[in-house]
Amino acid sequence: MTIFIPTPLRPFAGGRNEIDVSAATIAGALDELTQAHPDLRKHLFTAEGKLRSFVNLYLNDEDVRYLPAKESTPVAAADTLSIIPSIAGGRPFSVVR
Amino acid sequence: MSALLMPRPVWEAIRAHGEETYPHECCGALLGVATPNGWRIESAVRAGNTRTDSAHNRYSIAPVELVQIERDARSRGLEIAGFYHSHPDHPAQWSATDFAEAHWLGCSYVITAVARGTATVTNSFRLCGATEEDKQFEWEPIAIDDECIGREPC
Numbered sequence: 001m002t003i004f005i006p007t008p009l010r011p012f013a014g015g016r017n018e019i020d021v022s023a024a025t026i027a028g029a030l031d032e033l034t035q036a037h038p039d040l041r042k043h044l045f046t047a048e049g050k051l052r053s054f055v056n057l058y059l060n061d062e063d064v065r066y067l068p069a070k071e072s073t074p075v076a077a078a079d080t081l082s083i084i085p086s087i088a089g090g091r092p093f094s095v096v097r
Numbered sequence: 098m099s100a101l102l103m104p105r106p107v108w109e110a111i112r113a114h115g116e117e118t119y120p121h122e123c124c125g126a127l128l129g130v131a132t133p134n135g136w137r138i139e140s141a142v143r144a145g146n147t148r149t150d151s152a153h154n155r156y157s158i159a160p161v162e163l164v165q166i167e168r169d170a171r172s173r174g175l176e177i178a179g180f181y182h183s184h185p186d187h188p189a190q191w192s193a194t195d196f197a198e199a200h201w202l203g204c205s206y207v208i209t210a211v212a213r214g215t216a217t218v219t220n221s222f223r224l225c226g227a228t229e230e231d232k233q234f235e236w237e238p239i240a241i242d243d244e245c246i247g248r249e250p251c
Contacts, residue, residue, distance in 0.1 A: 004167065004171075006167070006177070006201070007176050007177050007178070007201060007203060007204055008200070008201045008202040008203050008204060008224075011203070017171070017176070042228065043228070043229070052229070054198075054200045054229075056160035058160065058161065058164045061161060061164060061165075063160070063161065082164045082167065084160040084163045084164060084167070085200035085201055086157075086160065086198065086200055087124075087157070087158045087163065087180050087198070087200070087201065088148070088155070088156060088157035088158070088194075088198040089155075089156060089182060089191075089192065089194050089195035089198045089199065089206075090122055090148070090151070090154045090155035090156055090182075090192065090194050090195065091122070091154050091184040091185070091187040091192050091194075092154070092187065092192045092193065092194070093154060
């Protein structure tokens with residue numbers, strides 16, 4: 001399967017925007033990815049090995065956190081995994097007097 | 098210091114977006130290519146603001162929309178270079194919320210102040226640093242075609 005690397009993580013993936021892996025599950029794919037590119041690990045996972053809260057994973061167009069098997073979901077060669085850091089923000093609250 | 102290169106139609110489009118959504122925040126992605134001195138923006142893509150509960154001072158882009166934006170960018174040989182949003186009746190300066198929610202290291206965050214429905218100042222801030230823990234925003238000038246605009250925000 002193909003893992004799409006977002007802009008901020010490409011420097012830690014050899015400058016590549018996509019990487020092919022041959023794992024059987026999503027977790028296996030991420031493991032293979034970080035084995036090949038160890039610098040990616042700290043950007044994707046906490047020290048405890050959990051996916052960082054602002055990192056979203058999409059298997060094709062499906063949010064992995066809502067798949068029944070989550071990261072244990074089996075993957076096929078034609079599947080894609082997109083790594084998408086969250087994007088949000090906003091101006092400070094205004095005090096109305 | 099990096100600089101953000103942007104065609105005038107894109108500059109006008111992101112500012113117009115902020116005027117259209119006023120008094121709510123607008124948001125979108127900037128697609129472009131990396132140069133040694135910063136991003137060269139080719140186009141802006143409007144995105145939906147999922148923070149309908151507090152759109153006057155919050156924005157959020159659904160990750161699934163970013164999957165589609167990134168797919169489109171790839172097909173055009175472009176990258177997601179950054180994002181833009183507006184600050185209704187507030188300066189074009191990043192907030193604590195903007196900073197806490199910024200995770201696209203190396204990308205440019207463009208903010209437009211929209212005062213009473215009219216776009217005023219537009220500033221760009223590059224998210225620098227090597228990790229989430231040492232990230233910092235650095236102001237960068239915006240070059241519209243051949244004209245360099247923008248000033249250091251207060």
